[in-house]
Amino acid sequence: MIRFAMAGQRRKVRFGLAGAFALVGVLGLAGVPGLVGVPAAYAQPTSADVKDAAEPPSCPAAPSQDPADPAGAVRYLADDALEGRLAGSEGAWCAGTFIAERFAQLGLEPAGEDGGYFPELPLASAINPHAPSGKGRNVVGLLPGADPALAAELLILGAHYDHLGWGPFGSLAPESHEIHNGADDNASGVAALLSAAGRLAAGPRPARSILFLAFTGEEFGLLGSSYYVGHPVRPLEKTVAMLNMDMVGRLEGDPLIVYGTGTAAEWEELISAAVAAGNVEVAFQDSGYGPSDHTSFYSSEVPVLHFFTNVHGDYHKPSDDVEKIDFTGLQRVAALVADVALRVADRPVGLTLLRTEAPPPAAQEGGYGPYLGTVPDFAPVEYGVRLSGVRAGSPAEGAGMQAGDVIVGFGGADIADLYAFTDALRAHSPRDTVTVVVLRDGEELALLAVLGER
Ligand SMILES: [Zn+2]
Numbered sequence: 001m002i003r004f005a006m007a008g009q010r011r012k013v014r015f016g017l018a019g020a021f022a023l024v025g026v027l028g029l030a031g032v033p034g035l036v037g038v039p040a041a042y043a044q045p046t047s048a049d050v051k052d053a054a055e056p057p058s059c060p061a062a063p064s065q066d067p068a069d070p071a072g073a074v075r076y077l078a079d080d081a082l083e084g085r086l087a088g089s090e091g092a093w094c095a096g097t098f099i100a101e102r103f104a105q106l107g108l109e110p111a112g113e114d115g116g117y118f119p120e121l122p123l124a125s126a127i128n129p130h131a132p133s134g135k136g137r138n139v140v141g142l143l144p145g146a147d148p149a150l151a152a153e154l155l156i157l158g159a160h161y162d163h164l165g166w167g168p169f170g171s172l173a174p175e176s177h178e179i180h181n182g183a184d185d186n187a188s189g190v191a192a193l194l195s196a197a198g199r200l201a202a203g204p205r206p207a208r209s210i211l212f213l214a215f216t217g218e219e220f221g222l223l224g225s226s227y228y229v230g231h232p233v234r235p236l237e238k239t240v241a242m243l244n245m246d247m248v249g250r251l252e253g254d255p256l257i258v259y260g261t262g263t264a265a266e267w268e269e270l271i272s273a274a275v276a277a278g279n280v281e282v283a284f285q286d287s288g289y290g291p292s293d294h295t296s297f298y299s300s301e302v303p304v305l306h307f308f309t310n311v312h313g314d315y316h317k318p319s320d321d322v323e324k325i326d327f328t329g330l331q332r333v334a335a336l337v338a339d340v341a342l343r344v345a346d347r348p349v350g351l352t353l354l355r356t357e358a359p360p361p362a363a364q365e366g367g368y369g370p371y372l373g374t375v376p377d378f379a380p381v382e383y384g385v386r387l388s389g390v391r392a393g394s395p396a397e398g399a400g401m402q403a404g405d406v407i408v409g410f411g412g413a414d415i416a417d418l419y420a421f422t423d424a425l426r427a428h429s430p431r432d433t434v435t436v437v438v439l440r441d442g443e444e445l446a447l448l449a450v451l452g453e454r
Pocket residue numbers: 001002003185219316
């Protein structure tokens with residue numbers, strides 16, 4: 001998942017979290033001030049990090065387990081040997097090759113224009129001007145539909161496989177030069193993609209064709225999915241829906257968050273039926289615009305869903321490792337996604353696109369403002385803003401705030417939700433001293449924070 005905001009909506013939905021990612025930058029999760037003004041200090045990847053696609057590197061041997069096994073996939077992709085799968089790097093090359101091999105083992109057909117699994121795309125990024133300027137590879141595998149009339153239509157299951165390499169671009173630990181393995185972000189989504197592919201390929205053939213699509217360049221700004229919608233395997237008018245899995249490895253206690261339920265009239269009923277048949281509790285979120293690849297498809301008038309097990313304290317840090325993945329939960333998510341996919345693929349008619357939101361602004365404005373350094377937890381809370389962590393060295397840490405705190409007051413204002421918090425924060429200036437009221441273990445604590453500048 002990319003770290004800056006794509007969703008610009010300020011619209012309350014079920015849990016008041018629509019567009020919550022838009023607030024990430026304001027709340028200090030992001031050091032990257034949007035699409036403009038990326039600090040020039042970000043290092044250019046060295047030529048040692050970036051390999052020309054024409055010279056394939058030698059890759060670590062893939063584990064020889066069941067090609068649909070999520071644990072094998074996460075362990076391979078999130079191993080230090082792949083060095084964090086930065087788009088354009090040797091590690092990303094190996095990750096793409098691994099995914100294509102799995103696709104082949106699962107019986108998926110190569111769906112690239114050249115008859116291969118790897119559509120190539122340029123990696124130049126407006127979001128990160130220091131992204132490698134070479135080529136990257138999406139990975140495409142097709143399960144052809146069984147119904148002669150419907151097989152021309154396509155359902156897409158997608159997950160990005162690139163991550164942050166060694167940082168610092170996109171990192172929330174930019175001062176550390178360490179490998180960001182991205183086990184949850186998004187080896188978990190690729191593992192769920194392979195697991196769902198295994199289920200769907202093994203069962204009765206669905207009526208519509210299903211395209212399995214692993215994206216590169218997501219962390220640099222949805223490059224792989226943007227490229228795909230400009231160069232689709234089949235015309236987008238024939239694409240009935242896109243299901244995105246980005247960060248699905250931390251289910252632990254439910255619910256599974258499902259974004260995009262407002263993008264088609266049939267989603268809630270259809271997902272509810274799948275949920276009733278499975279054993280995952282879900283939280284619906286209407287918005288089809290979010291900081292991941294489904295946004296590219298919804299912007300192109302394709303109904304979308306984004307399956308997501310929430311942010312956490314290891315998000316975009318070197319500590320996002322395989323030991324913290326809930327593989328049982330990941331299997332449950334993959335089973336639910338496969339079930340939803342089958343219900344869509346077998347429907348006699350496609351879905352009814354809902355365009356209930358204005359598109360997000362093309363670029364988030366940069367600029368400077370007050371900085372606290374809290375990491376909000378996106379799971380719904382009754383009242384306030386729960387924190388999944390605070391940034392090291394931030395004003396929030398200096399004030400004694402910690403993971404699990406629920407902010408209910410800020411500078412004299414009551415904080416009911418993330419929107420109120422954002423407004424309250426924006427009403428202040430850098431270097432202001434502000435009283436922050438938090439709930440911790442049932443007690444209210446008043447903490448003093450000296451705001452920084454972002
Ligand atoms: Zn990410």
